[in-house]
Amino acid sequence: xxxxxxxxxxxxxxxxxxxxxxxxxxxxxxxxxxxxxxxxxxxxxxxxxxxxxxxxxxxxxxxxxxxxxxxxxxxxxxxxxxxxxxxxxxxxxxxxxxxxxxxxxxxxxxxxxxxxxxxxxxxxxxxxxxxxxxxxxxxxxxxxxxxxxxxxxxxxxxxxxxxxxxxxxxxxxxxxxxxxxxxxxxxxxxxxxxxxxxxxxxxxxxxxxxxxxxxxxxxxxxxxxxxxxxxxxxxxxxxxxxxxxxxxxxxxxxxxxxxxxxxxxxxxxxxxxxxxxxxxxxxxxxxxxxxxxxxxxxxxxxxxxxxxxxxxxxxxxxxxxxxxxxxxxxxxxxxxxxxxxxxxxxxxxxxxxxxxxxxxxxxxxxxxxxxx
Numbered sequence: 001x002x003x004x005x006x007x008x009x010x011x012x013x014x015x016x017x018x019x020x021x022x023x024x025x026x027x028x029x030x031x032x033x034x035x036x037x038x039x040x041x042x043x044x045x046x047x048x049x050x051x052x053x054x055x056x057x058x059x060x061x062x063x064x065x066x067x068x069x070x071x072x073x074x075x076x077x078x079x080x081x082x083x084x085x086x087x088x089x090x091x092x093x094x095x096x097x098x099x100x101x102x103x104x105x106x107x108x109x110x111x112x113x114x115x116x117x118x119x120x121x122x123x124x125x126x127x128x129x130x131x132x133x134x135x136x137x138x139x140x141x142x143x144x145x146x147x148x149x150x151x152x153x154x155x156x157x158x159x160x161x162x163x164x165x166x167x168x169x170x171x172x173x174x175x176x177x178x179x180x181x182x183x184x185x186x187x188x189x190x191x192x193x194x195x196x197x198x199x200x201x202x203x204x205x206x207x208x209x210x211x212x213x214x215x216x217x218x219x220x221x222x223x224x225x226x227x228x229x230x231x232x233x234x235x236x237x238x239x240x241x242x243x244x245x246x247x248x249x250x251x252x253x254x255x256x257x258x259x260x261x262x263x264x265x266x267x268x269x270x271x272x273x274x275x276x277x278x279x280x281x282x283x284x285x286x287x288x289x290x291x292x293x294x295x296x297x298x299x300x301x302x303x304x305x306x307x308x309x310x311x312x313x314x315x316x317x318x319x320x321x322x323x324x325x326x327x328x329x330x331x332x333x334x335x336x337x338x339x340x341x342x343x344x345x346x347x348x349x350x351x352x353x354x355x356x357x358x359x360x361x362x363x364x365x366x367x368x369x370x371x372x
Contacts, residue, residue: 001306003294003327007320014046015037015320018084041089045310049076050085050092054307057092057099059307064103066113066126071307073100074113074130079254079306081133083321088138096157097139104130105143108170109150123176125257127151128198135205149207151199152218155181155250181225188239196226197259197267204270223273231264232281250271251289252300253312253321262286262322274331279352286326296322 007019017033017040020026026033032067040046053059065073077100080093085095104111110122112132131147153160153170157180161168174177182196203211203219211219229235234244247258255263262283268274290296298319303311313319342370 001365003323006293006295006318007323010039012320013043014083015324016040018324019320021084022324037084037086037089040084045083045312046080046085046090048308048310049080049107050090052076053092053096057095057097058103059096064113065100070302070305074104074126075256076307078129078133078256079139079310081136082254084136086136086138093137094139097134097137097141100130100144101141105147109143109146109148111147120173121176122150122154122173123186124151124154124182125193125198126191127177128195128200128202129257131202132198132205135202145210148202148210148215149212151202152212152215155199155218155222156214158214158217165322181221186211187237190237190239191225193226193264194259196222198257200226200267200271201263204267217258219271223268223271226264226268227276227278228274228338230281231261231279232285234261247300249285250299251286251296251322252298252324253319253325254302256302258300262325266325269329269331274325274329283330286329290323290326291318293318294323295319296326298322 004019004023007023008016010016013036017036020030020033020036042051049059053076054062054076056062058065059076060068060072065076069075073096077096085093087097099109104113106112106119106122108119110119111127112119112121113126113130128151131144131151133213134144136142150170152158154172154177159170160180161171163172163178165171172183173182173185175185177183178189182191182193182199183189184192184195186192187195200219200222203215203222206215231248234248236244238244245258248261251260251262265274265279265282267288268276268279273279286349294317297317298313298315298321301312301315312321
């Protein structure tokens, strides 16, 4: 498999570590995997990001860490989670996670990285992104349990009053998280599928033994909403544009508050829905973006916007980080910190069928209609 050899090149420690862990499926205590993890933490981007951290545990400036965007604490920790960093390998990560929670956590379980001391700026994209990052980083903090409970309640509406009931113990807010499922004020008080992808991604990383009946209900409702239409069309509510955001079809790295179809499938695969027939067109569309060697290009990036000069490749070129995302998604099986199954054995040539044979006319959205 040419793509796998490319991903496992020791000269690029970060992707090699993720490929061994998620694609080859080496068990947690495997000596080669542990050596690759150590090498990844000693090299960019992990080492570069951590070296830019203030000793107190923040990036750029003290506080909750949403701004400056893409350079501060929130974005640094999301990125570290996506590149395979872990608190076990570097104690600075645990310090940064504790700092983040100290400055974003609210008693109701909301994570709020801007605004005042209240919870009115809670939003699905931020809550899901941060919880996914913290679990990926191996953080065990008792506050996470309450944060997951709030996220589940905010999806189902269980015990959450309308935004107008300002005296309720738990309520939605006129700004940010404004209603059940993935309703968000920023999306015109309609469900935001970008936020939904982040929420489901975080739930997928939560071990099944830690999922309460409330969380299971939130997962079920969230999955059914995402699959209530064909994700390949991107036709989730988009009140401020006559057509869906083109970002749905642009696969990039890292992934912040914007979502793409890859993240939809990554999240659903982690929850055991990767082979759901309602994802057939989306999986075909993803597979169709690979080159002849089984590599995926970088369609968007944050080069020049992130701190410490961190970059993740050139737009339009084959990209290891995106390729790992795509292989995980197409594997169609759960990937979590406790058990990562090898995608190399799961994504064979038969699974990489040319998109023209697998995407019907209804699923082929014209490129001109897909660019935001």
